[in-house]
Each structure stands twice: as C-alpha cells, then as structure tokens.
Amino acid sequence: MIGYVCKYTPIEIFGALGVETKRIEPDVTNFDQADTLMHPNMCSYTKAVLEDVTAHDYEGIILTTCCDSIRRLYDVLKEHFPDKFIYLLDVPRKVNEFSTKLYEKYILEMVTEYEQYTGKHFDEEELYQYLKNMKREPKEEKEQGIKVGIMGARLSQGVLKMIERTGVEIVFNLSCTGLSREFTVDSKKVLDSYTSALLNQFPCMRMQKAANRENYLEGMENEVDGIIYHTVKFCDNYSYEYAHIKELFHKPILKIETDYTKQCAGQIRTRVEAFVESLTVSKNLSRKRKKRNTAGGESMYVLGIDSGSTSTNAVILNEKKEIVAFDVVRTGAKSGESAERILHSVLEKANLKREDIDTIISTGYGRVSIPFADENVTEISCHGKGANYCNPKVRTILDIGGQDSKVIKLNEKGEVIDFVMNDKCAAGTGRFLEMMARTLEIDISELGPISLDWKEDITISSMCSVFAESEVISLIALNKEKCDIAHGIHKAIAAKAFSLLKRVGLEGEFMMTGGVAKNPGVVKAVEEKIQDKLFIAKEPEIVGALGAALYALD
C-alpha cells in the first residue's frame, strides 16, 4: 500500500496500476520517534505522519512540495526507510497551461521511477478506464437542522466524525482533506486532462490562487449557520487565513487547533459541541427531551452532574427550579466512579431515591463517561445557563477550572453567543495554583488569604507552569515573603484570564465560576485587571451542575 498526504497526489494513477493507496490519517499517542528525528517545532501533522509510517508497513509514501515541514519529513523518511518508495512530488503553485504541462512531466517522472521500483507498467488507457469506473458517493439528505461549513488545514477523519456526530449537516468541507475526487477526463488527452483537473481543485492555501477561497465563501455565507475553521499546531500555511475569514464572514466561526494526538480529542469535542449548541439556540431549534413523569401532581426532580478534572459536582432541582440538594466530591482517577459516589450522596442529602429523579443531564470533561445520565450538554452551555440563573445581569463568565479556563459571553436571554477556552496547558488554571502552593509548601486553601497581605509587588514573568515553578523556587531562595510570591502568582493568573476576557470583549456584568473563584487573591487580581467587580455565586463550583439541572427541566 502507498501512503499519501496531499489532495494533489495523482492516486488514481496508482489505482490504475492496481496499487492500493491510503491517505495517511494519523491518530498517535505521542511524538516519541518524531521528536528524536525531527525538530519539535515541526507541524504536528508531519510528526504524526512519521510516527504512523514507523508503525505501519507501507510500500511507499508520496509527499508533495507542500511546505517546509513536508520537505523535512521527506528527508527523514528517505534516510530512515531506504527500501521503501519515498517520493517528493513537485506540485506547481500556479495553475495555468504551462504549469499543467510541467506537473504532467513531474507525474510521469514519478511514474517512471515507480515502474523501475516495482516492474509494473503504467498505461494511459487503464487510467481512463479506472477514472470512468470510479464510484460517485451519493450525497446524504439530512433533515432541517444546523448547517456548517468546514475550512482551514487538513482535518482528520476522527475530528470529522466528531463533528458529524453532533447531527449537523456539513454543507461544504474546503479543508485539503474534504473534497471528493470527481474528475472528468478527455479520452483523447487522458493524462493532460487528468493533470489539469487535479490542479484545478478548490485551491488550498499553499496555491497562488488561494484568494479564490474567499470568493467562494461569499456565495456560501447564506447557506450555513456557522463555520468551523481548523488549524494544525505549528502550521504556518493556515494560521493567518483565519483572521481574514473572521473579518469577512458574518456568521459565527469556531476555530479549532489539533495536533493529531489522541489527547486533544476531549477538548475538541467540548468546543465543537458547545459551538453547535450555541448555533442551535440562535436558530431556535429545541432539544429533544424525553417525556416527563409529572402525572398525579407529584413533585418532579432533576439532577445535573458536572464531571470535571478536579471535582465532580451535582445539583438536584425541583420543578420550581429550587435547589433541593447539592454536593461536591473529588473526581479521582475514574470519572465514572466519582459520578456514582456523588449520585448516592446527593440523593441521600435530598432524601430521594434514584427513581424519584426524572432526568439526569451530565456535563464537564467526563460527561460522556456517566452511564446513568440521560443526555449530556457541554460545560460551556451549562455554565451559561447556571450563571444566568444566579444573576441574569451577567454577560461575561470567567470559569477557571482544574485543567482549563474559559470565558463565555451571554446575551440578555442568558444564551451563549461566544466563548474562548485555554486548554493547551495548565497555565492559568487550578492545577497551576496547586503546583505553586506545593512549591510554597502551603495548603491550596491558604494561598488566597495570605496573598492579600502582600507588601512587595513581585511579578512572575513566565506563565508556563514549569518555568513559573523555577521562578518561584528562585524567589524562595532570595528569601522573598510567601505572601508577596502568592500575590505575584495571582497577578499572573489574572493576566492570563484578562487576555482571554479581551478575546470575547469586556462586557459587564462579570461573573467568576469554578473552584478558583473561592480564592480571594485571584478574584481581587482579576478585578484590578478588568477594573470592575466580579459576581461570585455562593457556591461557585456548582454553577455548571446547576446549569445541567436547568437543562434537564427545559
């Protein structure tokens, strides 16, 4: 089997030769091999391809002169797999008569090399027959719902399936892995017309005709409810197009960045689902709920459960939207087990049995691992709903959780209209504070109160948890007071939160949710940054679970 990466690869030629081809769609756990053989700052896709090729038995790999990362990948593959057919095909950046001829020549050179490598023989007539017999994929009709378009860098099948599972209709997928291969060729000039069709596909960002991409969008704006724009970590080709598209396009846009590792799947799912949920709200499509058990005039109870990385929180509401009971437990190693624990404890507090609960909605990172939940909703939507319940004047929510922080913007009806998440590392999260408290050898609960007594204004310049920890260790060595260091740590958290807040616009009233909202030092530092007050609910940790319970009542 021949592996390939680019839509300009003439895979139909290999098909005509009877050779199976596969677009490389890596889904790797880490970059152990790639970080040894390549510079760590290479785009994640190329590193993942290297991991994939190392783990599988390809006969050969066809790369194109897409970008510097791919050229470097070619060098490494060529050196490490001398027995495989590793080929770098030069794809012209311009599309005109001359470049079509040139590309045809390059393709023929590749074919000749492959013929020498295998002893097979290419025949133009066989290519014609192969193209003629290619099956056209029928377009699936979807019921009236949310319509999205996909743009940006190559999107893996895994992320594409994740988007499809939300039930949206994908009206177009203009990423370089999204277009179907349907080529009409002239039987008298097979290779010539095939090459021309290959080069005239919807241009990717690397082609000189990339400006046409926005013209295409102009006509499609009214066809979709929103755009999902995908970039790959360390890809230089696509990162800047997003800013341009955002200015040009007047519908909601979600930007997601993946690194082709399994680890980013949970975060991407939350972003995509929250985006689809916000489009659903703005399109006034109601969610399907099971029929409620309210016959006989009995009280009805619903349960919201928020399974986060640090704590699992639960809230029981009655039909009057009154909180009957709530609880907070540590999540521990298995989110399913902590969910079972909290189910029992919160039912006990409410003096209810499992069968008294009409509907259970789960939210948070572990929301899909709770088998007894009837449905799950993202923490973005749940925090929005919970915050609106606590204070309907709130327009901007800052939620600092154990492993991510997010800012959610609400409209006057309490609906999510925008959100941003910082989930790439522990910087600016509860985990960062835990690490810093450990370094200062104090309990996390002391960090906030002691920081309020600061005297010397210390600035922690690094937000990376690892570097910040070294900085704190140096400050301890310099005999700096713990209260001053703690104040510096909180200022660093506030600076990170402020940059997120600015991305959705600084519209008051502001609210802070999540366990970190119980830290008075962080609250004060954020208030100083935004020059406004933060509304803090009596139990800021349960706002997400409260929102989930409110969804269960809808």
Ligand code: SF4
């Ligand atoms: S960006 Fe263009 S040249 Fe690069 S892999 Fe995608 S389609 Fe091919």
Ligand code: SF4
């Ligand atoms: S994701 Fe970007 S940098 Fe990586 S191979 Fe594709 S175009 Fe090149």
